[in-house]
Amino acid sequence: MDEAQVVGLLVRRCIAGDSAAWEEIVQRYHRRIYNICYRFAGTSDDAQDLTQEVFIKMYRTLNTFDVGKGAFMTWVTTVTRNLLVDHFRKTKHDRMTDSLDTVPSEHEDAQPLSSQIADPSRSADDHVQSRETREVVHQALQKLSPELREAVILRDLQDMDYKEIAGALKVPEGTVKSRINRGRAELARLLQRTYRQVM
Amino acid sequence: MFEALLSEAIDGQLSASRMQIFEAHGRVCTICGPLLADAVAGRQWLKSLEEVEPPAYLINSILAATTGISSARLHAAAPERRTGIAGRARQWWNSFVTPTAAFVRQPRFVMSFGMIFFSFSLALSAAGVKPSDVAKIDVRPSALKRTYYTTQGKVVKFYENIRFVYEIESRVREFKKSTTPAEPGPAKPNQNRKNNNDTSGQPDQKQERNYSREENQPVLAGLPDLPPDVTVTTNRRFV
Numbered sequence: 001m002d003e004a005q006v007v008g009l010l011v012r013r014c015i016a017g018d019s020a021a022w023e024e025i026v027q028r029y030h031r032r033i034y035n036i037c038y039r040f041a042g043t044s045d046d047a048q049d050l051t052q053e054v055f056i057k058m059y060r061t062l063n064t065f066d067v068g069k070g071a072f073m074t075w076v077t078t079v080t081r082n083l084l085v086d087h088f089r090k091t092k093h094d095r096m097t098d099s100l101d102t103v104p105s106e107h108e109d110a111q112p113l114s115s116q117i118a119d120p121s122r123s124a125d126d127h128v129q130s131r132e133t134r135e136v137v138h139q140a141l142q143k144l145s146p147e148l149r150e151a152v153i154l155r156d157l158q159d160m161d162y163k164e165i166a167g168a169l170k171v172p173e174g175t176v177k178s179r180i181n182r183g184r185a186e187l188a189r190l191l192q193r194t195y196r197q198v199m
Numbered sequence: 200m201f202e203a204l205l206s207e208a209i210d211g212q213l214s215a216s217r218m219q220i221f222e223a224h225g226r227v228c229t230i231c232g233p234l235l236a237d238a239v240a241g242r243q244w245l246k247s248l249e250e251v252e253p254p255a256y257l258i259n260s261i262l263a264a265t266t267g268i269s270s271a272r273l274h275a276a277a278p279e280r281r282t283g284i285a286g287r288a289r290q291w292w293n294s295f296v297t298p299t300a301a302f303v304r305q306p307r308f309v310m311s312f313g314m315i316f317f318s319f320s321l322a323l324s325a326a327g328v329k330p331s332d333v334a335k336i337d338v339r340p341s342a343l344k345r346t347y348y349t350t351q352g353k354v355v356k357f358y359e360n361i362r363f364v365y366e367i368e369s370r371v372r373e374f375k376k377s378t379t380p381a382e383p384g385p386a387k388p389n390q391n392r393k394n395n396n397d398t399s400g401q402p403d404q405k406q407e408r409n410y411s412r413e414e415n416q417p418v419l420a421g422l423p424d425l426p427p428d429v430t431v432t433t434n435r436r437f438v
Contacts, residue, residue: 039248156246183241184209
């Protein structure tokens with residue numbers, strides 16, 4: 001029995017009212033959804049709330065999932081992406097006051113971005129390997145537009161292929177590729193600019 | 200064309216020959232070269248990000264928010280029982296209560312409830328109310344009735360005591376007034392002025408004129424036509 005069949009069976013059991021099947025689905029997908037939410041929203045608190053909302057929505061609309069139309073992961077990613085976009089629109093005003101020196105999330109050291117970068121004693125390789133650099137990249141990711149951000153998250157962090165991403169975002173594959181390329185380039189430029197300003 | 204092949208080139212999906220052409224163009228083109236370099240660098244940055252570990256309680260929160268139970272495995276161990284009317288009523292009741300309980304168990308709600316409790320206890324301690332005193336309160340009807348009458352008796356007694364004190368005070372004040380000799384009052388300023396100005400001992404001229412007009416004239420009118428014996432009238436009043 002392959003992955004798709006296992007998930008299809010779980011979904012059917014869940015629709016029939018089997019709470020153990022639902023728990024199995026939560027166990028399987030919560031980590032992945034949490035990571036997408038965390039990389040998109042930027043903070044652990046928002047990621048937890050959004051992950052919970054995604055599962056609540058999944059639980060309510062599970063009967064609308066059609067096994068024949070696509071993979072369950074694509075459906076889950078679509079639900080997640082829609083909620084993330086809604087969240088992005090709702091919190092637009094809050095983000096307008098954000099600056100480069102905002103305090104990072106609790107997953108990483110609580111230091112401003114500029115102070116993390118301003119460490120001339122480190123080489124570039126050290127930066128790539130370090131935990132602080134990951135936090136810098138994570139914060140730079142938040143500066144990308146939501147279209148580019150979701151594309152690079154799904155491709156480079158979730159390792160989804162272009163077809164799956166196109167299905168989840170409901171855009172053509174060419175658009176997905178273009179967004180990924182622009183997202184990567186924009187992120188690199190953003191990080192280079194940040195390093196140049198500080199060092 | 201270059202941008203269309205960029206993703207495949209970065210992913211290593213281009214054939215060797217096409218890759219050579221692609222890289223050759225990237226080296227000479229001032230637009231495509233930086234784009235390729237930035238895209239490769241951006242991908243490397245993104246790949247440096249590791250998967251983050253979700254909080255341990257997240258699964259329980261999700262299950263509590265969706266199904267209302269923290270873990271289905273714990274409940275799955277319980278044997279399935281045939282439920283009667285009472286059991287079905289309980290299930291119906293749980294369908295309302297469980298979502299509420301799941302909401303109440305959320306950390307945000309617990310935090311808010313904690314803050315409210317803390318504020319309330321702070322206000323009570325500032326007001327001097329002790330929890331031990333509250334626990335000793337007897338709420339039986341007979342005890343409440345007794346408390347009511349005791350409090351009423353205290354209020355009446357206090358009122359009577361105050362009234363008695365006021366009566367004593369007023370009596371003492373009256374007694375003092377009656378025993379103290381009366382002091383002469385201050386002289387009237389009009390009298391002093393008259394005494395200072397008129398030293399003749401005679402009534403005022405104005406007063407004389409008034410008497411002649413208002414009192415002597417009717418007397419004179421009533422007299423016979425005989426010549427008066429006294430030709431000089433006196434102004435002295437006889438009291």
